[in-house]
Amino acid sequence: MIECPKGSNQKFDYDPAEKRFKLNKILPAGLVFPFDFGMIPGTKGEDGDPLDIIVISEGSTFSGCLVDCQIIGGLKAEQTERNGHKVRNDRFIGIPDVSQLYSDIHTLEELPQVLIDQLEAFFKNYNEQAGKKFKVTARLNAPQAAKLLSQ
Template identity: 55%
Template structure:
């Protein structure tokens, strides 16, 4: 199974709980825990996932070292605690805890499942989460201990449950600087790559968009464009940056536009049928 990137929020040994603040993009102090209660290992989340509580999936990172808040750690997932958490209002909520081991760990290099960990570590982790939730007036109940395979299935499902509210548009030229049409195979490869990664793709090829630009001489020219659109749940800046660099070389361009817009779904009735359209917020 592939490694997943975990963003550490609260370091090992910390008596304070930190959360990542989406609004500011910074770590925020959430609470100070009672004297003697500290995190047994680094605690964080997997970006691009959503759990039963509406937040990204939580991960306890078992390691011989302590990272820092905001540190990104590549981990192999070795298992999970399938959890029901009773909130203040008595409503039960699924809030599973995954267990990961850093790829660079030496002490836990041979650990690939919960069974490879000592019984003490597993019991202490459950005891910590139970005590932590009791302090917050919540009840923490482990329904089942999952192996690595089922734990990874939780991650895959959580990614599918994310709202697809990002529209990414890739503007590609149809002709080179000499007016020659680019080979169809170039677009076929990009089409397959994007469809495989995002599960679908929309393209505008019959009526290409017209882009106008003025070179230094002051004369206006027309550039035919092919537009690919994909929908996704989050903007993977690293992926799009690397793709843009490849496309610039592939099409021998000095510049190329990849634009991301936030989609707001609006409901409307059309001739008695329920329809949807999207409004982009650039």
């Protein structure tokens, strides 16, 4: 489920109790989501929220859009909150089943290295702006990411 469309500087979160989206924050000038960003319904991460996913696609969708994706990998990450508490906050990477431009991408390793580096830099900067630290501890291939999703 997409929460934040590609190119948006607004961070939305889905509130399951209210069954609606809520504006959580506005990103600083010049910082936008490089691709659609959202969550994987029915999952739960160490931080108590559904697992995060960034959807690599040629276009953007909208908040609330459900996108069937192939998980091609992920970024295993440690996030340090403002109070110093550390939690796992992984980012899964998916390709929409309907993508034409990325239809031949099936593993993280098939993406350009510069794109993966830029995603890591985005998440690091995004968290720094919120007074948090974000550290990628491993890049996950497709089978490793699928194993984490099934836990």
